[in-house]
Amino acid sequence: MNAVEFSGISKSYVVDHNGEQQHIYACRDVEFQIQKNTIHALIGENGAGKSTLMKMLAGVETIDRGEIFIHEKKYQPKSAADAHQYKIGIVHQHFLLAENLTVLDHLILNWPKENVFANIFKKVSKTQIQNGISKIEKKFNWNFKLTAKIKDLSVGEQQRLEILKALLVNPDILIFDEPTAVLAPQEIADFLKFILDLKAQGQTIILITHKLHEVEQVADFVTVLRRGQVMHSGSMTHVSVDQMAELMIGQSLDKLEVTQNKKVYSESKFVFSALSFKLYNSEIFGIAGIDGNGQSELIAQTIEDVKKQKINYADISEDRLKFSIFSGLTLLEHMVLTHKSKFSKWGFVLKTKAQKMTEKLLTDWDIRPPELNMKIENLSGGNQQKFVVAKEMFKDPDFIIAAYPTRGVDLLAQQTIYKSLQTASTEKNKTVLLISSDLDEILQLSDRYAIICKNTVYGPFLKDQLTQTEIGRYMAGSVHVE
Template identity: 40%
Template sequence: MADYIVEMRHITKRFPGIVANKDVTIQIKKGEIYAILGENGAGKSTLMSMLFGMYEPDEGEIYIRGKKEIISSPRYATQLNIGMVHQHFKLVSNYTIAENIIMGIEPVKKALGIFPYVDIKGANEKIARLSRQYGLEVDPKKVISDINVSVQQRVEILKMLYREAEILIFDEPTALLTPQEIEFLLKIIKGLRDGGKTIILITHKLEEIKKVADRCAILRRGELIDVLDVQSTSTKEMASKMVGREVSFTLDKTPAKFRDVVLDVKNLTVTNEDKFQVVKNVSFSVHGGEIFAIAGVSGNGQVEIADAIAGLMKANSGQILLNGKDITEYSIRKRTLEGIAYIPEDRQTYGLILDFTLEDNLALKNYFKEPFSRKGILNKKEFETYGEKLIQEYDVRSGQGNRTQVRSMSGGNQQKAIIAREIQQDTPLLIFVQPTRGLDIGAIENIHKQILAERDKGKAILLISLELDEIMNLADTIGVIYNGQIQKIADASTLTTKEVGQFMMGVKNENDKDGREVKD
C-alpha cells in the first residue's frame, strides 16, 4: 500500500441520467506521470474531481499515502498537498497574478505591530522566485485580463506550487495552447516530475502521453478498460482501446473538384479595440468544393479574419463577397441567412448559451423560422425532434439528452453540438476555427470525415487551425499568415510541413509566384 501515493478503489459516481464512473480502481506511484486517457465524456475529469474534493464518490474509497481519506472539499485536498489545474481556468480576470495565487491564503503582516495588512510585496517576491525556479516566468504584478492563455496556465500551476502541492492534476492542459506552447508545457511537466512531484495528466492526446507519461489508465464510458505501460504500447493500440474500435490515422481524401468562387475576400483590413491593425490588406478566395486553410501561429490575425467574415468584427476596409454579393456591412443574422455557418474558436463565449438546454442550443439558428415557430410562438415539439436527430447523427453525449444543460457537458461534446448545428444549416460556406480543439482521436476522425464530406458536396470550407498536421491533411489550398499579412497562398500538395512552418514564423517571404497570386 505504501508503494502508492494515490489509490482510488472501486469508485462509482452517478449523475442524473448517467453513470460517470463505474467501479474504477487506479493506483498511482509517487514520482510518476500517470495519464488518464479517454474519449470526451468518458469520466476522466469526474474521477479526478473526486480526488480534488469537488465531488464525493457514491461508492468506493480513496487512499492518500496509504491512509484512507474522505476528501470533502478542495480545501481539504489542498491540505493533503493535492492541486488541480482545470481545463477552464479558475482565475479572477481583474486581479493581478499574485492576488490570484495567494487568494484564500494571503500572507498577513502587522503595521506598527497592531494593524494587519496583506503582504503583497512579499508575495510578489516569493511568486517571482518560485516562477524562476520552475521555469514558469511571470510578472506577479500583471493583471490576468492582460495576459494570454499560456501565461494564465502558468499562473494556475504556480497556484498549486505556492500551496506546496505534491500531487498535481492537469485536466486537458494543452486544449487551449499552440503547438509551441504545448512543447514548453510538456517540458515543465517533466521538470516537475523530476523535481519529485507526482503528476496526473487527464488527456485524450496520444502523442502527448507518448512524450511524457510513464503509465496510462484508459477509461471508456465511465469504466476502466486497461492500465498500460506507455513506452511499450503503440498509439494505435491506445486509440482502439479508448474508442472501442480500430481508428484510422489517415484520411481517405479524393482530389478536389473546384466549382465557382463562393467566398471572395478583397483587401480586408481589421483593427482591434486598441486601434491596432490585426489584419492587413488580406485577399483570397474560396471555391465550392475547396478546403482553403489558413495556417499561422496563434495571434497573427487568422481568427480576426474569420470573425470579420462572420460579422463578429467590423472590417475597417476591403470587401467580403459571398456568391458575388457584397456582405461587408451585413448583420450577423443576415450573413447567416445569406449562407454562412460558423464554428468559432471560443465555443463557450460565442458558440453556445451555457445555461440553455442542449435542444435549445441546437435550434439557435432556426428558432425564428417555421416549423420551429409560427407567428412568434415556439413549437417545442420540433425543438425536441430536431435535437434528438442531431444528437443521434453526431454522437453528442449528454446525461439527460435534449434536456441536458449545456454547461454540464464535457468540452468535447459541447464542440460536437456546435458542429452538428452548423453543418446542419446546409450553407454554401462553412467556417471552421479550431474545429477539433479539445476532441479525442475518435471524434477528430469523425469531424475530419464530415468536413471532407461537406467539401465533396460542393461546399466552400474555410479552415483555420493551429494544428499543422490537421491543415496538411485536410487542405486543398493553404494560405499562411504572419503578423496579419498573408505570406503565401499555394496548392497544399506543393508545400511541405517545413515550408509552411517557415512562412508561419515569418522566416520566408513570398517572392516567387507559384501557386495562386498573393496580394501584399
C-alpha cells in the same frame, strides 16, 4: 510504495432530464495505482471521467463511494485545503482566474495559510509574496508582473500563473488537466520538457490529456478511462497510439481518407476582405493557429462579407454554447428558427413539414437521442455539435465556415463531421473555410491552408508544402515575411 491508489471510486450526478431525474455516472468502480516519481497519463474522451476523478483527488469534488490512498494512507479530502496538506496540487484545464483582478490578487487568495484559523482580516503583503515566489521564479526562469490584470496576460502566462499557484503548496503530486490544449507547438515542447524536469526533481506527475503523441513522448504509465470505467492501466512500454485510441472509444477507427491534392481549380469563387487570397470551390481551406491570434476577428469579418455578398452560408461557430445554441429551445424549435423560410408561410409555422424534415435530419446524422422535442442542452457535446453542423448544412450552403468544429466532440461524432465537410467540398463542389487549432485536423482535411498568428494570415500553402517545424514557427510568430 504507490503515490496514489484508487480503490472502487464511484461518483454520480443527478441530472434533470425533462422533469425526470436521471443518474449519470461520472466514475464507476475506478481502481488503479500511480507509482511514485513517474509521469502517469490519464486518457479518455470528453466525459470519460478523467477530470472528475482528478478533481476528487484534488479535493474539489466529493467522493460518493470508494477510497483513495496517498502513500498508503487513507485520504478523504473535504476541501482543496486538505489536498494541500497531502501535498497535492492541481493545474486546471479551465483556468480559475478572474479577468479583472491582478496576479497579486490571485497569489494572495491562494497563499498557503499557517492554520485554518488564520486571520481573514489581514492580507499577505506584496513583499512577502515576492520573496515567497522568487525561488520558484528562479528555478524555472519565470518573471511575474504582480500588478498585471489577468485579461492582459497571454494564455501561456496565465497557465504559468496557474502552475505557480499549484506549486505554492510544495506538492509531491502534481495534476495537469489538458495542459497543452491552448499552447503553441513551441510552448508545448517547452511544457513537456518542464514536466520531465519536475519528474527529475522527484515529483509525481499525473497528466490528463487526449493528445496521444504527447503521452507517447513523456508518459511512463497510462490509464485509459471510458464512460467512467478503467479500460486499461499499465506501463507505456507495450502500448501503441492506435491501441490507446481504440481503448478510448471502444471500437476501431476507420482510417480517414486523406484527401489527395486537387487537380486544376475552377475559377475563383469567393473573395473576402479578411483574406488576401481567393477561395475556390471544391476546396477545404484551412486556417491553422493557436486560439486567440485573431481568429474571432477574421471569422466576424468574413461573415460580414458573406452577408453583404448575400452568399448562402453555413456557420459552424467557434463556440457552440455561445453562438450556435439556444439553451431552452428544442431541436425542432432550432430548426424552425434557423430555416424560417422553409418552415413557415406568412409567419405561420408549417408544423408537420418541420417535424418530418427534422426527424429525417436527426436520423440521417445519427443524433442521439433523436427526439425533436428534446431541449438542446440535454444533448451531449458531440451530439450538439453534430446537430449544429446538420442544421447549418440543411441550408444547402455554397460556403461553409467551420470554426473549431470538433472541439470537445467525441471521436465518432468527429468522424461524421469530417466526412460531411469532405462530402460538401468534393461531391457538392462547395467551399469550406476550416479554422482550427488542431494541426492534425487542418493537415488531414485541407486542400490548401494558411496560418494565422497575431492577426496576420500567412499563406496560402499547399498540403505538403511545409514541415511541422516550419508550421510551428509560423504559429509562434517567429517567421518574418516580407
